[in-house]
Amino acid sequence: MRQMTSLTGTATAGSTAARRLIFDGHIAGFGTTEGTRIVVGRWRSSPLGSFTDVMVERADGLRVLLAPRDDVAELVAGTYAFDAVHVVPVGLRTDEGRRRWRLRAGPLTADLSLGARTRIGHLLLAVPRHRAVAPLVATAADPFARVLLDGVRTRGTAGQGSREWYVASDQHAVTAVRALWGSADLGALAPVEPPVRFGFSSVPAAPTVTRVRTVIEMSAGRTRPGH
Template sequence: MFDGHIAGFGTTEGTRVVVGRWLRSPLGSFVDVMVERADGTRLLLAPRDDVAALVAATYEFDAVHVVPVDLRADEGRRRWRLRAGPLTADLTVGARTGVGHLLALVPRHQALAPLVATAVDPVARVVLDGVRTRGTAGRGRREWYLATDQHAVTSVRALWGSQDLGAVRPVRPPVRFGFSSVPPTPTVTRVLSTIEMTAGPSRHGH
């Protein structure tokens, strides 16, 4: 089981970013970043070779880069400070969303996570454009997302190298790394994520 947070946001320049902050996983704690540039190029920024191998085998990218990835989360000030290769992003995390209040009612039990995610999937498809909570990932692997909380991302200061990516915007069009996008509204979502490998059950994030 991968337990952590997924942050998703777009920018006025057109780049869309998905950050996985995994507090607990079979690979230990780590942060990885999926980026879809304005021209549609899909990039993975991973901190280690083992993370890059697992994520790239599960999702689709045009290029994979193993680079220093550092995320400093100031819970008191509700700020995330991300440095990942060429990407610099400072996020301000706001109040719990309306969806977040509903998610707080969802049972957060690891053993039940795939069952709950399956039950929630039809609702997520209708309420959250581009979002699914179960589906088939790379190499035929089945995947489930169980979200249990959500907060708004109210502002972002993001750079790609020296290029300013502009202000925060919705994640539109949806990102194309796997069967599901993140919510169109910029958010940080608490999740339990499960992937069933074809050679046997395993657990992973995003």
């Protein structure tokens, strides 16, 4: 495990225009009876290519980012808040018709079982997914997310003056998990309670995997991912 020592870069002189970065993939959120809550981002398409990153909030409140590369660590840690950032091998594969996720990320081992599409997932199938309208869709959905999903926001302000929008288009339940931190068993599947504190939004309290498009509008001073 290698700890990141520098999370910020310097802006390029003369940069004035904000830039929007688009990430397409899935976010899994689940808790454990030991008290650890975990958020997995499985990004099939992004400005940094395909990658998986893991945000962990331990039972004592320690917020840890597990990232596969320095560029991913810099971008994610520059957008969200963590107490520790580690660059470690991160691998995620799916089995049995994508109904099982097998995650290995440094000290974390997690095997997830996915179930049926949720009620919200059925509704999300009708959400427009065109990239050009993503911020508008997220803005329109935000008041409903606040009411229906405690702790969940679909738009807000991210780190270093950035803005962010989430557009979900499908969702499946997580029905079971086997998770270890090192050799310590984290216990059975549990809700994400209390909400995680990495950014302006948590994931749903009910353990789920959500298909999502994330748009990050970087401030003028950040001219490339992670800077």
